[in-house]
Amino acid sequence: MSRKKVVVLGGSSGIGKAIAERFAREGWLVIIASSDPAKLEAAFAGLVGSGHEAIQLDIRDDARLAHFVSHIRTEHADFDVLINSIGVSEHMPILEADFAQWDDALQVMLYGTVKSCRALLPYMKQGGRLIHITSIHHERVERGSSAYGMAKAAITQFTRSLALEMAPRNILANTIAPGFIDTPMSVDGNGQSELETEWFHDNYIKYDHLPLKRPGKPEEVAGVAYFLAGPDASYMTGSVVTVDGGLTITF
Template identity: 30%
Template sequence: MSKLEGKVAIITGATSGMGLATAKLFLAEGAKVVVTGRSDEKLKATNEELAKIHANHFLTIKADAADVTSNKKVFEAAQDKFGKVDILFANAGVGRFMPLSDVTEAMYDEVMNTNLKGPFFLVQAGLPYFNEGASIILNTSVSNQMGMPGASAYAASKAGLRLLARVFAAELSAHKIRVNAISPGPIDTPIWGKTGLPEEAVQEMGAGIASQVALGRFGTSEEIAKSVLFLASQDASFVTGIELEVDGGMSQV
């Protein structure tokens, strides 16, 4: 029996990396999946990828995760197409890394609006659309537990998100809605090419980070997707408010 048969899931920022891998796995596990992205070109490519798994069980929507006015639109479209929502994976996020001295207000706002404010109001917008017993998963980061140089705004956004998982879990427990965070360690995704840093600096940073991972490597999007599936499914029916570290031991060892 598939783990998500008959479930309706929304995944934000699913045009690459962990979001896309999770969308593919959820579809394969029987869910109907609504995915968002902000680029027409990437949404078209995502459409083609997902159609290979199940042509009629997904919907792609253009929506900026940092724009709170688009949240309602996403839930309305999901409900119109597939019915009420059982799973929300708030995954869309940006990584910007700079020493404190170089962080601009614009960069700070971009990170906070996409990684913290966006998911906050996304969950709020979803309240009328969630089924009882829904599962919400927020994508945080190992950086919210560590003092990684250059990660100030990013780490703060993810620490805020981790805290939201606790408070939302408390507030939504009356509706049997579970809220958890997933905390990836370094994962090999396109995000590393979008940091704004020169390629050489990214390579150097990547090597430094990998050396701090007990398992000695970057993880894969598929490894994250499997853990998101656990939190989304009935396998995690007694799990709420946690942050699940999927980081090769980086935050623990």
């Protein structure tokens, strides 16, 4: 039986890194891509097993994307799973923010997702799986996060479109919507994690807006991704799986 292959975009940090590690532990061949060479090298070193690959990729760079796709086509055609965990998070007010900076979130997350899917899905095997990491922001709103929320909402809808159009090839497309997860994206420019602030404790723990009273771990999202890639998720497509400790069921 041939070894299964997974491509993890954004696989050098946070949720993407945990997903890559989970698939590697399960015996898969893992190809991780990221724009940060130092983080990419460290993540690659942490993958158990052999044969894995780490490739530097800035999803905004069409030439780099073309080179990445060419490599996948040549070396890993008929790969099994594509996971897109590329994300950026910067708080920017709608009116005052520089447009280019505001738009960068859409260029990375939304258009990066669209371009990577259009380029890579032709080389995915029949019956493969596509998994996007979105966010509870795809249907909720936070001040300063308009670009992030718009990108995540669009990715959710794009996933549904892919589920419909890839169905003839039996490619299943689903998305995971995490809530508060303890990753480097939770840390601001001053080195302060929002998960350790008085605001987080009071709003989400003290006043019970987060039923499980703790942030999630990247590994807890990785487990859901592995489930969606496996045989028990064979009748799921176009779905959004929320992993948020119960946050979005409260008011």
